[in-house]
Amino acid sequence: MVTLISRSPDETLALGRRWAETARPGWVIGLCGDLGSGKTQLVKGLAQGLGCPARVHSPSFALVHEYAGGRLPLAHLDLYRLSGAAALRSAGLEDYLLAPAGVVVVEWFDRWLQAQMPLGTGPLRRVHLEVLSDTERRISYVDLGA
Ligand SMILES: Nc1ncnc2c1ncn2[C@@H]1O[C@H](COP(=O)(O)OP(=O)(O)O)[C@@H](O)[C@H]1O
Numbered sequence: 001m002v003t004l005i006s007r008s009p010d011e012t013l014a015l016g017r018r019w020a021e022t023a024r025p026g027w028v029i030g031l032c033g034d035l036g037s038g039k040t041q042l043v044k045g046l047a048q049g050l051g052c053p054a055r056v057h058s059p060s061f062a063l064v065h066e067y068a069g070g071r072l073p074l075a076h077l078d079l080y081r082l083s084g085a086a087a088l089r090s091a092g093l094e095d096y097l098l099a100p101a102g103v104v105v106v107e108w109f110d111r112w113l114q115a116q117m118p119l120g121t122g123p124l125r126r127v128h129l130e131v132l133s134d135t136e137r138r139i140s141y142v143d144l145g146a
């Protein structure tokens with residue numbers, strides 16, 4: 001497990017950009033952490049690092065945003081609105097995780113796991129973000145899968 005402290009929104013953005021440098025097709029990144037812990041900020045960095053030209057929005061209403069035009073396509077899922085297992089199962093999101101086209105990043109990934117939704121066998125980074133103060137976030141992650 002790797003643990004680091006981000007001391008500003010920019011540091012979290014830069015972390016996402018660095019992660020994008022090592023991104024491979026089929027990579028799934030699962031983000032867990034409270035509202036405001038910096039999940040979307042990290043996704044913005046990933047999108048920048050991949051060179052996706054579009055601006056990243058919080059997809060809480062859309063469930064999925066797909067960003068093309070970068071080195072790899074980026075799919076951004078937000079499960080915030082799918083709190084129950086039944087809602088998750090009927091959302092039809094399985095293919096994003098089972099057969100990722102490029103990089104897939106999932107906010108509220110703990111919900112996917114709690115609902116025992118399927119996971120592929122490819123590389124998976126499980127990330128936890130915690131609010132330490134107004135400007136500090138503890139970000140820890142483990143790499144699993146292939
Ligand atoms: N070190 C930090 N890393 C990321 N965000 C931070 C940090 N410090 C303060 N913030 C603020 O916390 C909020 C994080 O929002 P967001 O990324 O949308 O969180 P989430 O998607 O987890 O709800 C932003 O308003 C951001 O400016």
Ligand SMILES: [Mg+2]
Nearest residue numbers: 039040058107
């Ligand atoms: Mg968010």
